Amino acid sequence: xxxxxxxxGLPNFSGAPPSSSAPVTMASPTVSTDAAVSDVDAMLRVKTxxxxxxxxxxxKYRRPMVGFMYRMCHNPSxxxxxxxxxxxxxxxxxxxYEPSAKFTTWLYRIATNLAVNHARDTRHERPENTMRLxxxxxxxxxxxxxxxxxxxxxxxxxxxxxxxAIRSKVNALPERQRVAVIMHKYQQMD
Numbered sequence: 001x002x003x004x005x006x007x008x009g010l011p012n013f014s015g016a017p018p019s020s021s022a023p024v025t026m027a028s029p030t031v032s033t034d035a036a037v038s039d040v041d042a043m044l045r046v047k048t049x050x051x052x053x054x055x056x057x058x059x060k061y062r063r064p065m066v067g068f069m070y071r072m073c074h075n076p077s078x079x080x081x082x083x084x085x086x087x088x089x090x091x092x093x094x095x096x097y098e099p100s101a102k103f104t105t106w107l108y109r110i111a112t113n114l115a116v117n118h119a120r121d122t123r124h125e126r127p128e129n130t131m132r133l134x135x136x137x138x139x140x141x142x143x144x145x146x147x148x149x150x151x152x153x154x155x156x157x158x159x160x161x162x163x164x165a166i167r168s169k170v171n172a173l174p175e176r177q178r179v180a181v182i183m184h185k186y187q188q189m190d
Contacts, residue, residue, distance in 0.1 A: 061087075073122075082115065170182075
């Protein structure tokens with residue numbers, strides 16, 4: 001996701017009414033970061049055209065959304081792009097938003113649909129079983145799970161075997177069940 005655009009405020013998405021040719025700044029947001037502002041209230045303000053409320057929601061959910069997308073696609077740059085697409089879809093569908101459920105339910109439904117569509121559309125492009133939860137990523141060198149440095153060799157072997165078994169079982173699940181497990185385990189959702 002373009003951090004520069006998010007830092008300056010709401011990007012001028014196609015389909016969004018442009019207020020001016022200059023980017024919207026966050027100098028004086030009308031939505032406070034106070035706990036009193038609920039996500040539903042912020043989204044209802046977005047629905048009425050309050051762009052600072054949208055910037056607030058993007059700022060609040062950007063990192064969790066990128067994390068969720070990373071767990072779905074196992075590629076950091078793709079995760080950033082998919083998270084940006086989620087917020088683009090939220091903005092485009094702001095006029096049809098109805099607070100009949102929690103905001104996060106609506107947001108993650110959009111994200112889940114996008115992730116499942118991406119997985120389906122790119123299935124032919126990725127080799128099977130490319131993600132290893134117990135080894136560093138070849139591109140970034142980062143490990144998806146934090147390794148416990150204090151484990152002895154036997155504990156490390158047992159941990160790798162356990163993670164491999166879990167990974168194979170989760171990857172064998174149908175797409176919707178896999179999404180549910182990832183959302184529950186890594187996003188702390190019901």
